[in-house]
Amino acid sequence: MEELLRVENLSYAYPDGQQALKDINLTVYKGDSLALVGPNGAGKSTLILHFNGIIRGDGNVSFLGQPIDDKNLKQVRSRVGLVFQNPDDQLFSPTVFDDVAFGPINMGYDEAQVNDAVTKALELVGMSGFEKRSPHHLSIGEKKRIAIATVLSMSPDLLVIDEPSSSLDPKGKWDFIDFLKHLSWTKIIVSHDLELVESLCKRIVVMQKGSIVADGLTADILSDKKLLVKYGLARPERQL
Ligand SMILES: Nc1ncnc2c1ncn2[C@@H]1O[C@H](COP(=O)(O)OP(=O)(O)OP(=O)(O)O)[C@@H](O)[C@H]1O
Ligand SMILES: [Mg+2]
Known part of the structure; x- marks a missing residue:
């Protein structure tokens, strides 16, 4: 294994x-x-x-196999998707799109790759069509799905x-x-x-x-x- x-x-x-x-x-x-x-x-x-x-x-x-250190921290953060207990600790952008796009943008994806990653992550969590909504005005269950999408968008x-x-x-x-x-x-x-x-x-x-x-x-x-x-x-x- x-x-x-x-x-x-x-x-x-x-x-x-x-x-x-x-x-x-x-x-x-x-x-x-x-x-x-x-x-x-x-x-x-x-x-x-x-x-x-x-x-x-x-x-x-x-x-x-690599000890986590300052040099590989960014890489590790994109490979290990951590979803906090409280989705309000994870969602901070004005729109769902911005929150889910945050990781991919941070990783240096180009615009087409970012759009693609956001679309796929929202599809996976069953939240396609929510891109323009404000994360703060969603139900808790919806927020949790979006919080998961924010890490899935980096394909951890x-x-x-x-x-x-x-x-x-x-x-x-x-x-x-x-x-x-x-x-x-x-x-x-x-x-x-x-x-x-x-x-x-x-x-x-x-x-x-x-x-x-x-x-x-x-x-x-x-x-x-x-x-x-x-x-x-x-x-x-x-x-x-
Ligand atoms: N920021 C902090 N500063 C000081 N002590 C902390 C802090 N966060 C947690 N602790 C303490 O560390 C210990 C472990 O806490 P932790 O939150 O990891 O437990 P947990 O198993 O996740 O508990 P829960 O089931 O309540 O979420 C506890 O004694 C807690 O009081
Ligand atoms: Mg805990």
């Missing part, structure tokens, strides 16, 4: 001293669909911010999505799961929603207090009730 991303002995403390990651080791392969789960504050969002160099800690993070090798189903209604959630299922990219999905994880991911990595505490096949992890309860992912059996 081709290795896409490798994290070795990664630790990270925020500037205020909060130790968010402790000695993380993780390898992601081409074609993986991986869920990153764990209780609030486990370090999931902090970890994925390392995947395209938004933050850098102690240890190594390599993409396609790896798609990383933080909490794709939060604030979606049940139908919206299942529509979104169907939509994600049909995206053929290698995916890392951060979620508390085990239904979503079960239908989208082959592999689950469990984090707690800044460490990886389990890494295995979805079917194995989800059938381990003890483990799910231990790491706050399922409710303990109630005593009658």
Whole structure:
């Protein structure tokens, strides 16, 4: 299997001293669909911010065999598409077109290539025709699709999505799961929603207090009730 991303002995403390990651080791392969789960504050969002160099800690993070550094940062950012939990952190342009075109323009595509990339990305997320709309006046589900289009427009090798189903209604959630299922990219999905994880991911990595505490096949992890309860992912059996 081709290795896409490798994290070795990664630790990270925020500037205020909060130790968010402790000695993380993780390898992601081409074609993986991986869920990153764990209780609030486990370090999931902090970890994925390392995947395209938004933050850098102690240890190594390599993409396609190259350690992420200042020289290849721009290249890595176009190859690793990171979708934040809150689409308002990702959408800042007056029109949907401008937001989806931002990455390709930044990468130096010419006008025809930019137009082509935007058209294809909007098609993929089922949002063709929204080019002239203001991203700020869309529904949350629509905003999430546009946020994903802003990274798909660069045809990344790896798609990383933080909490794709939060604030979606049940139908919206299942529509979104169907939509994600049909995206053929290698995916890392951060979620508390085990239904979503079960239908989208082959592999689950469990984090707690800044460490990886389990890494295995979805079917194995989800059938381990003890483990799910231990790491706050399922409710303990109630005593009658
Ligand atoms: N900007 C920051 N400055 C200081 N500490 C932070 C900052 N962001 C996060 N933390 C701390 O780092 C730890 C990990 O936070 P992180 O946001 O990565 O957790 P998470 O697993 O994504 O949680 P959630 O499920 O709530 O999104 C927590 O203890 C959190 O309080
Ligand atoms: Mg988070």
